[in-house]
Amino acid sequence: MTDQIVHAALTAPAAALLRRIPGVTFILVGMIVVFAIGNPRFLSAVNFTNIGLQSSLLLMLALPMTLIILTAGLDLSVGALLGLCGVVIAELLVAGWGLPASVAAAMLVGLVAGAVNGVLVGYLGLPAFVVTLGTMGLCEGLSLVITNGDPIGGFTPALENFYRSTVFAVPTPVLVAALVYGLLSLLLYRTRFGNYVFAIGGNKDALHLAGINANLVHTGVYLLCSLTVALSALLLLGRTNSAHPSVAVGMEFEAIAAVVLGGTSFEKGQGWLFGTVLGVLAISVLRNGLNVLSVEPSLQVVCVGLLLITALLIDRNRKQASQNGA
Amino acid sequence: MTTMDSPAPVIRRPQQLAPGTVAVVVRLGLIACIAVLLSSLSPTFATTDNLLNILRQASLLFLVASGLTLVIIAGGLDLSIGANLTLCACLSAAAIKATSQPTAGIAVALGCGVLVGLTNGVLINRVKIPPFLATFGMLWVAQGIAYWFMAGQVVYGFSPAFRFFGSGFWLGVPVPIWVMLVTGACGVIFLSRTTIGREVYLMGANEAAAVLSGIPVARRRTLLYMVSGLMAGLAALIYVARLNAAEPGIGEPLLLPAIAAVLVGGTSLFGGSGGLFRTLLGATILTLIVNALNLLNVSATWHPFVTGAIVVLAVLADAAVNRGARR
Numbered sequence: 001m002t003d004q005i006v007h008a009a010l011t012a013p014a015a016a017l018l019r020r021i022p023g024v025t026f027i028l029v030g031m032i033v034v035f036a037i038g039n040p041r042f043l044s045a046v047n048f049t050n051i052g053l054q055s056s057l058l059l060m061l062a063l064p065m066t067l068i069i070l071t072a073g074l075d076l077s078v079g080a081l082l083g084l085c086g087v088v089i090a091e092l093l094v095a096g097w098g099l100p101a102s103v104a105a106a107m108l109v110g111l112v113a114g115a116v117n118g119v120l121v122g123y124l125g126l127p128a129f130v131v132t133l134g135t136m137g138l139c140e141g142l143s144l145v146i147t148n149g150d151p152i153g154g155f156t157p158a159l160e161n162f163y164r165s166t167v168f169a170v171p172t173p174v175l176v177a178a179l180v181y182g183l184l185s186l187l188l189y190r191t192r193f194g195n196y197v198f199a200i201g202g203n204k205d206a207l208h209l210a211g212i213n214a215n216l217v218h219t220g221v222y223l224l225c226s227l228t229v230a231l232s233a234l235l236l237l238g239r240t241n242s243a244h245p246s247v248a249v250g251m252e253f254e255a256i257a258a259v260v261l262g263g264t265s266f267e268k269g270q271g272w273l274f275g276t277v278l279g280v281l282a283i284s285v286l287r288n289g290l291n292v293l294s295v296e297p298s299l300q301v302v303c304v305g306l307l308l309i310t311a312l313l314i315d316r317n318r319k320q321a322s323q324n325g326a
Numbered sequence: 327m328t329t330m331d332s333p334a335p336v337i338r339r340p341q342q343l344a345p346g347t348v349a350v351v352v353r354l355g356l357i358a359c360i361a362v363l364l365s366s367l368s369p370t371f372a373t374t375d376n377l378l379n380i381l382r383q384a385s386l387l388f389l390v391a392s393g394l395t396l397v398i399i400a401g402g403l404d405l406s407i408g409a410n411l412t413l414c415a416c417l418s419a420a421a422i423k424a425t426s427q428p429t430a431g432i433a434v435a436l437g438c439g440v441l442v443g444l445t446n447g448v449l450i451n452r453v454k455i456p457p458f459l460a461t462f463g464m465l466w467v468a469q470g471i472a473y474w475f476m477a478g479q480v481v482y483g484f485s486p487a488f489r490f491f492g493s494g495f496w497l498g499v500p501v502p503i504w505v506m507l508v509t510g511a512c513g514v515i516f517l518s519r520t521t522i523g524r525e526v527y528l529m530g531a532n533e534a535a536a537v538l539s540g541i542p543v544a545r546r547r548t549l550l551y552m553v554s555g556l557m558a559g560l561a562a563l564i565y566v567a568r569l570n571a572a573e574p575g576i577g578e579p580l581l582l583p584a585i586a587a588v589l590v591g592g593t594s595l596f597g598g599s600g601g602l603f604r605t606l607l608g609a610t611i612l613t614l615i616v617n618a619l620n621l622l623n624v625s626a627t628w629h630p631f632v633t634g635a636i637v638v639l640a641v642l643a644d645a646a647v648n649r650g651a652r653r
Contacts, residue, residue: 126641133405309455
């Protein structure tokens with residue numbers, strides 16, 4: 001099946017490739033041109049590093065979210081889970097646990113959250129958006145209980161040093177995100193598991209009838225997402241150098257927006273992992289440009305929403321145009 | 327649009343409300359159990375004052391959840407109600423302060439609520455964004471506008487005439503309870519006695535059948551999201567009048583309890599069944615649970631966790647109940 005996809009991609013005419021490029025690409029290019037003209041420093045190396053750093057954490061959430069949306073699901077709990085894992089790691093570091101033990105504990109939290117989401121959605125067939133909304137409440141509530149609403153600081157500077165470090169002038173978090181992209185794209189496009197992920201979005205019953213444990217694959221997608229989120233908490237702690245229960249609230253919206261911007265649809269398992277990278281870049285560039293214009297963070301969220309609507313409108317019109325042309 | 331060569335299948339009009347008597351009795355029993363437990367825990371529980379207080383809290387939750395109930399019965403979801411309430415509250419409070427006219431605030435709150443609902447409807451019908459995504463995006467957009475608009479300020483101190491809506495009494499009963507009873511009665515009559523109300527059930531149970539039987543589904547859906555926004559605006563007014571203040575953090579914590587109230591009441595997430603009286607029972611149960619936590623000296627930081635757990639359990643119960651009927 002993978003060979004067929006590769007074969008189709010190689011022989012597809014250029015027009016088909018063009019059609020695959022999500023509408024957000026045009027907005028992204030437009031934004032880069034406008035920001036570059038408006039502000040010469042936009043094209044500086046320092047600013048590219050900033051955009052890269054900003055993108056890396058969002059990518060860590062948006063890439064596994066792509067797999068979930070490919071299965072026609074959704075995970076609203078990633079922001080709250082990220083906050084909870086950050087709180088867990090920070091609390092344990094302050095309590096004197098080592099870094100490996102603290103991270104292991106956060107992974108355990110991620111495992112439990114992913115298992116709850118996965119079993120309820122995969123095995124019991126419950127609607128993902130309400131199940132994950134419930135786990136979002138659970139995670140937010142737990143971090144509130146653990147911290148009593150106060151931020152935690154004063155743990156090891158190693159995390160911040162890691163976040164600020166570079167390898168051959170490339171920030172380490174960007175490399176981490178690139179590694180996650182590489183692994184997930186191998187998993188999605190080169191393994192049976194990846195084929196099953198696409199198939200669940202298309203027709204889960206058919207997969208089931210083909211004798212494949214579709215429920216297990218479905219659960220695995222949610223586990224994968226939650227575990228990646230738990231690891232991303234290290235980047236979050238490195239960036240803010242403190243843990244706060246509500247610091248990551250709302251990141252699930254940007255992650256979902258990035259996936260949808262990238263052209264992955266909630267229907268029929270249609271999507272493209274690299275599209276998500278484009279979506280993340282579009283959001284980061286937009287935020288970067290708005291920061292330069294000193295637009296308030298609360299209004300930046302509104303702009304991300306407008307970006308999403310515009311991109312979806314472009315995609316809808318192109319789809320209609322291509323259908324009319326065909 | 328599908329064209330049909332074969333003669334159209336006979337589509338039955340939606341029948342009477344699904345026999346939900348058992349569900350209602352179970353919930354009434356649950357309320358009675360919690361009430362007995364609470365009155366044994368605390369002598370002040372069974373006083374008229376405390377009961378009215380609980381009902382007043384439940385009425386706010388009911389108002390937010392009532393519009394959501396209609397949307398969920400029709401097979402949709404509105405995640406923007408909490409943020410919509412925030413936006414309506416902030417804008418209307420500012421309008422009252424600017425004009426010193428309560429009517430201006432009322433107009434702004436209801437207008438803003440309906441406008442947000444209309445936008446949801448357009449995003450879902452025209453831009454073809456799935457309901458949960460469209461309203462989830464609207465959550466952040468409305469919240470962002472509210473935070474930007476308030477710029478860290480809190481608007482407080484309103485005239486007694488306006489505060490009457492939130493903290494006044496009429497015939498010895500708090501005004502919010504009257505509002506709940508009137509809107510609830512209107513909603514129940516709308517759902518069970520009007521054609522459009524019956525169409526809401528059909529849309530949720532079988533959308534394709536609704537389209538085939540000539541129901542303008544897109545327009546009906548927009549109408550329901552507008553009603554949901556209107557209820558958020560109404561709740562915002564009562565909330566502001568009760569708190570005597572408005573700030574951008576007030577609405578968002580209401581989203582999960584509202585969804586919990588709908589689900590605990592027994593309206594199915596899968597659409598096509600449920601009702602407003604059930605949501606009223608659900609809101610009462612949820613308020614009683616919070617009251618119980620307070621009486622048991624559980625810290626308020628636990629409330630979001632408990633609400634989240636209730637949502638997960640209610641979804642599980644909903645699936646268990648509906649599985650038998652569906653498969």
